[in-house]
Amino acid sequence: AQKVTQAQTEISVVEKEDVTLDCVYETRDTTYYLFWYKQPPSGELVFLIRRNSFDEQNEISGRYSWNFQKSTSSFNFTITASQVVDSAVYFCALSAGRDGGFKTIFGAGTRLFVKA
Amino acid sequence: ETGVTQTPRHLVMGMTNKKSLKCEQHLGHNAMYWYKQSAKKPLELMFVYSLEERVENNSVPSRFSPECPNSSHLFLHLHTLQPEDSALYLCASSQDVAANTEAFFGQGTRLTVV
Numbered sequence: 001a002q003k004v005t006q007a008q009t010e011i012s013v014v015e016k017e018d019v020t021l022d023c024v025y026e027t028r029d030t031t032y033y034l035f036w037y038k039q040p041p042s043g044e045l046v047f048l049i050r051r052n053s054f055d056e057q058n059e060i061s062g063r064y065s066w067n068f069q070k071s072t073s074s075f076n077f078t079i080t081a082s083q084v085v086d087s088a089v090y091f092c093a094l095s096a097g098r099d100g101g102f103k104t105i106f107g108a109g110t111r112l113f114v115k116a
Numbered sequence: 117e118t119g120v121t122q123t124p125r126h127l128v129m130g131m132t133n134k135k136s137l138k139c140e141q142h143l144g145h146n147a148m149y150w151y152k153q154s155a156k157k158p159l160e161l162m163f164v165y166s167l168e169e170r171v172e173n174n175s176v177p178s179r180f181s182p183e184c185p186n187s188s189h190l191f192l193h194l195h196t197l198q199p200e201d202s203a204l205y206l207c208a209s210s211q212d213v214a215a216n217t218e219a220f221f222g223q224g225t226r227l228t229v230v
Contacts, residue, residue: 004158042223043222043224043226044221044223046221047218050216097215103172104215106158106159107158
């Protein structure tokens with residue numbers, strides 16, 4: 001069975017603080033893909049990043065960085081110097097297997113509040 | 117135009133009403149999805165269409181009926197809903213149904229069943 005756990009339901013930080021959103025996953029497939037999406041108050045989920053199971057290289061994109069560790073089955077997301085516009089719900093997701101796109105499993109999401 | 121457009125944005129309906137949600141994608145994608153997002157629950161995949169053919173139905177009650185007339189449009193027909201069906205209904209599209217394909221979402225329809 002596949003599972004994605006985002007243990008942090010809500011996080012509140014003050015602007016300019018760094019914040020890390022945790023994601024732990026479970027799968028028996030050796031080939032799988034992990035995603036992060038952002039859901040601002042407007043409602044739509046916005047794709048942020050995709051990582052495949054064979055690429056453990058960490059990635060940085062501006063203030064965003066992702067730490068993928070297969071040894072702990074984690075794919076954590078860090079926002080550096082947070083801004084009010086980062087306030088949103090963030091979802092981690094897992095897809096695996098043939099035609100896994102329609103078996104994507106989403107975590108419950110972490111709501112991030114960034115206060116000015 | 118935005119990539120994935122959903123109408124209406126908000127809908128209030130009685131339990132005996134019939135209504136439809138509409139989704140349109142302008143991205144040239146081959147797969148479209150309906151998701152249900154309830155408070156304090158993970159996103160639930162309801163239906164998947166690939167090249168206009170339904171390929172997945174996650175045991176959704178028959179009071180929800182999807183329709184995909186072409187690769188750009190997706191509908192969700194609603195009838196005799198229950199109050200627990202109140203939720204945000206999100207439409208998404210992707211290039212195909214491969215596991216490595218990211219999805220593009222609409223802003224959702226906030227449905228309230230009274």
